[in-house]
Structure formats: C-alpha cells, structure tokens
Amino acid sequence: VSAAPDLAVSAVELRGDVVRVELGDGRAAALHALALRDLCPCDECRQPGSGQRLFETRDVVPGARLASAELEDGALVVEWHDGHRSRFDEQRLREAGGDDVRRPTLWGAELAESLPSFRYGEVVLSRAALRRWLAAIAELGFAVLTGAPTEPGTVAGIAELFGHVRTTNYGRVFDVAVRVDPANLADTALALSLHTDNPYRVPTPTVQLLHCLASSASGGDTVLADGFRAVARLGPDRVATLAATPIRYAYRDEDAELAAEVPVVELDAHGRPVALRVNNRSKGVPTGTPEAVADWYAAYFELLDLLDAPDAGVVFRLEPGDVLVFDNLRVLHGRTAFSAAGARRLQGCYADLDGLLSTLAVLERAG
Ligand code: OGA
Numbered sequence: 001v002s003a004a005p006d007l008a009v010s011a012v013e014l015r016g017d018v019v020r021v022e023l024g025d026g027r028a029a030a031l032h033a034l035a036l037r038d039l040c041p042c043d044e045c046r047q048p049g050s051g052q053r054l055f056e057t058r059d060v061v062p063g064a065r066l067a068s069a070e071l072e073d074g075a076l077v078v079e080w081h082d083g084h085r086s087r088f089d090e091q092r093l094r095e096a097g098g099d100d101v102r103r104p105t106l107w108g109a110e111l112a113e114s115l116p117s118f119r120y121g122e123v124v125l126s127r128a129a130l131r132r133w134l135a136a137i138a139e140l141g142f143a144v145l146t147g148a149p150t151e152p153g154t155v156a157g158i159a160e161l162f163g164h165v166r167t168t169n170y171g172r173v174f175d176v177a178v179r180v181d182p183a184n185l186a187d188t189a190l191a192l193s194l195h196t197d198n199p200y201r202v203p204t205p206t207v208q209l210l211h212c213l214a215s216s217a218s219g220g221d222t223v224l225a226d227g228f229r230a231v232a233r234l235g236p237d238r239v240a241t242l243a244a245t246p247i248r249y250a251y252r253d254e255d256a257e258l259a260a261e262v263p264v265v266e267l268d269a270h271g272r273p274v275a276l277r278v279n280n281r282s283k284g285v286p287t288g289t290p291e292a293v294a295d296w297y298a299a300y301f302e303l304l305d306l307l308d309a310p311d312a313g314v315v316f317r318l319e320p321g322d323v324l325v326f327d328n329l330r331v332l333h334g335r336t337a338f339s340a341a342g343a344r345r346l347q348g349c350y351a352d353l354d355g356l357l358s359t360l361a362v363l364e365r366a367g
C-alpha cells in the first residue's frame with residue numbers, strides 16, 4: 001500500500017553523508033547519515049508499539065555508513081554498509097525535522113470580534129467539542145468556556161477535562177475576591193496591569209483557569225494581550241536584551257517566601273519566544289553596567305507599550321459561569337478597577353500546558 005500522495009516523499013538523492021529528500025509539501029530536507037541511522041524505525045531498532053529505541057545511540061550510530069538511498073512507494077529506503085535496511089515514511093521525516101510542532105496564531109485587538117468561545121455543556125459531552133476547545137487554546141493561547149455551573153470548586157473539574165490541577169501556595173483552587181487584609185493586589189478592587197502569574201515560581205504554572213462566580217460590581221473587565229505577538233514586533237536587539245537579563249521576581253506572605261531569577265522573555269533553542277514573565281507587582285530590577293540597566297528599561301518599556309497598544313489587546317467581561325483558560329506564559333492578563341460596592345468573585349487554579357497539548361493530540365489521533 002503506498003502512502004497518500006500528499007504525504008509522500010517525492011525525490012531522493014544521496015550525496016556523501018547526506019540524503020536529500022523532497023517532502024509532500026514540496027519542501028526539501030537534508031538528512032545526515034548519523035541522524036538517519038539514529039532514526040531507524042524498524043522492529044529491530046524500536047520496540048513495536050511504544051516506538052522506543054532499543055539500541056544505545058552511541059553503540060550503533062558512530063559506525064553508520066550509507067550504501068544507498070532510494071525512493072520506494074513514496075518512502076525513503078536506505079541501505080547501510082552493514083546490511084541493515086531502514087524505511088522512513090514522509091511523516092517520520094517531517095517529525096524528525098520538527099515540522100509537526102504547533103505554531104501559534106498571533107492575534108491582536110481584531111480578535112474581539114470573534115473571541116474563541118465554547119459551551120461548557122458541549123465540551124463535557126462531546127470529544128469533538130473538547131478537541132475544538134483545546135485546539136483554540138493551543139493556537140491562540142486562550143479560550144472562554146460559557147455556561148459552567150457556578151458552584152465553588154467547579155474550576156478544578158474543568159482543569160481535569162484536559163489535565164491535572166497544579167496546587168501552589170495559593171491552594172488547589174484560589175479565590176479572587178476583595179479582602180479586608182489582602183496579601184495580594186488581586187484581592188483588592190484595584191486594576192491589575194497586564195501580567196503573567198507566579199513568575200517567582202519554578203517551574204511557573206503554564207495554564208491558568210479563572211472561573212467567574214459573581215460579577216455584579218461595575219468595572220472589573222478582563223484584558224488579554226498576546227505576548228508572543230508583542231515579542232514578534234519588538235526589535236531583535238530588544239528581544240535579545242530581555243532574554244539575556246535575569247530579573248528577580250519574589251513573593252512573600254505569612255507562609256510563603258518565593259523567588260526566581262528569570263528573563264522577561266524566554267527563547268527556545270530556535271530563538272522563538274516560549275515564555276514571558278511580566279508582573280509589575282513582584283518584579284525586581286536589572287543589575288549590571290549603567291548602560292545595560294538603561295538598555296533593559298528601554299526594551300522593557302517598548303514591550304509594555306506594544307502590549308498596551310490599542311491594537312493589541314481584547315477587553316471583555318466575564319459573566320457568572322464563564323471560565324477563561326489561558327497559557328499563562330504566552331497570554332498576559334489583567335483587569336480594570338471595579339467598584340467595591342457590588343459582588344465580584346472569581347475562582348482560579350493552575351494546570352500544565354504539556355498535559356493539555358497531550359490530551360489534544362490524543363483526541364486528534366482518534367480522528
Ligand atoms: C489574578 C488575576 C484577574 C481578575 O488573580 O492574578 O489576574 O480578573 N485576577 O481579577
């Protein structure tokens with residue numbers, strides 16, 4: 001059986017230690033013999049089922065020498081000098097090149113016209129609806145669920161639709177409500193500028209859920225902005241400054257003393273942003289030469305200006321039964337001030353993005 005035409009390797013060429021292939025989407029990839037041997041998916045090299053490697057890479061790969069490379073039924077077939085034979089389909093070659101990784105869709109204020117919104121009643125009953133909700137969070141960094149029950153504690157069950165609750169010093173579930181003696185500015189009626197939660201915690205919680213139980217106070221609107229979009233618009237020198245400067249974030253109350261030294265922008269090995277840590281309440285200051293400190297503030301203010309720009313953010317109101325789920329390391333959140341007169345109560349919890357993405361991938365696998 002040959003692979004579907006759009007998922008087939010269409011050309012193969014062997015040059016020295018490198019095999020060049022053309023993939024289904026017309027893109028070319030160059031695969032080194034050492035990496036190809038390491039990647040062999042045959043039943044001798046991988047445990048069938050788990051796909052886990054059976055040989056130690058350093059025992060087998062150093063001596064790998066290519067004898068031939070051919071196109072066979074839309075797949076790359078390689079013969080090795082020791083007689084071993086490897087067959088790679090297009091998908092495996094794409095995965096090897098990292099092309100199966102999800103890319104975020106960056107958004108700005110225009111998203112206000114079509115906020116990603118899903119019905120609680122559908123998501124709990126239908127795997128397809130669950131998949132669409134999680135896919136929106138993966139792509140945009142957030143989505144709103146409407147029509148959830150307003151019983152306290154519900155938010156933990158919503159996290160468990162895709163993963164596990166991450167308990168912190170704020171508890172398994174935390175309350176956001178005006179308190180007489182607040183340990184956190186969140187527990188006042190003050191506005192909260194755009195921020196990410198818990199930058200003083202290692203590892204920082206990646207998914208945050210905020211569940212609205214009551215919102216009769218005037219004000220208290222939710223503001224969100226896409227941190228990855230802001231980083232994409234910042235000059236490369238500014239990004240490099242923010243990525244290379246550790247900032248100490250700290251939080252303390254009666255029974256917690258937390259601190260972490262982290263950059264405001266964290267880049268992955270490709271140089272793409274993977275996390276922002278922005279929190280005016282708990283932020284320390286840069287250290288270093290006078291030039292370095294001044295440079296850091298210039299870069300930081302440019303980032304904040306991009307996040308606060310009128311074309312950047314979406315503003316909406318959480319109503320009782322709404323649950324906002326977002327990637328705490330990508331999407332910054334804040335709220336407008338509200339009048340202490342009416343009632344406003346949210347409950348929140350944290351979870352992990354890798355678990356959410358895993359649940360989504362399994363749902364997608366099922367079709
Ligand atoms: C928080 C927070 C948002 C809100 O508690 O960290 O951002 O709308 N709350 O009160």
Ligand code: ZN
Nearest residue numbers: 040042044045
């Ligand atoms: Zn093999």
Ligand code: ZN
Nearest residue numbers: 195196197333
């Ligand atoms: Zn917050």
